[in-house]
Amino acid sequence: MEQATTLEHTEDVYEPSLTPDSLGKLGMWIFLIGDTMSFGALLAVYAALRAGAGALGWVPPSEILGINLTAGMTFLLICSSVTMVKALESIQKGNVSRMCTFLGLTILGGVIFLGLQAYEWTHLIKHGLTLTGIPEHGLSGDTISGSTLFGPTFYTITGFHGLHVTGGVIYLAVILINGLRGRYTADFHHEVEIVGLYWHFVDLIWIMVFTFIYLL
């Protein structure tokens, strides 16, 4: 009974320390931290499987994956990150139409990225990189052999990232529609900032995926 009164008392004086703005931002950060662990685990497993391929060997990824196209995709994501910060900057100054333009460009970057990834996947599948096998010949024309685990790990990691880009494009489209409807102003724009956090994170993850899967 005594405890109950104490609780009641605490409830009376308790004031939420998170404002609607900071709550959304904190929520996104928490999600991103969890997502970091997902990607971290995937990349760690990739590294472990590669290191543990033993006598089977691991085909150098450069023999299977073309770097030029993905370097372009990396550059594209960096550009879309820049248009994203520009969109946020515009709405912070109260310029709604400029924000919408930059959000549109960011979405365009994401869509082109997905198109290039679909192109790359189709190309790789045709060349024999599947969930159960690797191509017989490398890009240099030599016969290659190695652990068949390259395919499933490659498609899982790049696919999981592609799924994030897809989600990001939808998320950005929702924010753009809200923006076009006049929801955001110089004083109310935390939703734009939050979608930005997500989008930059997707870019950041690609930087890691590009390094670990394509370049190493």
Next chain:
Amino acid sequence: MAQNGHKEHPKYMYIFLWLAILTAIEIGVAIPEYSVVLKAILLIGLACGKAFLVAAYFMHLKLEKRTLAVIVITPFLICVFLVIMLMPDLTNDSRLDEVAPAAESADTNAH
């Protein structure tokens, strides 16, 4: 918040340039063939540099309270720990020679 945005304005293109330059360096480092360990150190270092630029400037982590940066860095440290924990188990050479044929037969069974 808005003030920070204004202050930051000229920096974004600067960060973009750095990211593009670092990407170009990464590709330059990746293509020639030399010591795998050195290549891995260089590439991971460059990737971390790029990740830092994105997180600190684009995600405004540098402008947030320091506590948030400490919280955000934690999963990265855990991931590094994860890799370190997995490695010795799988890169033990003497054991691999025994494991590899078994893995190969398991693979043929799967087909």
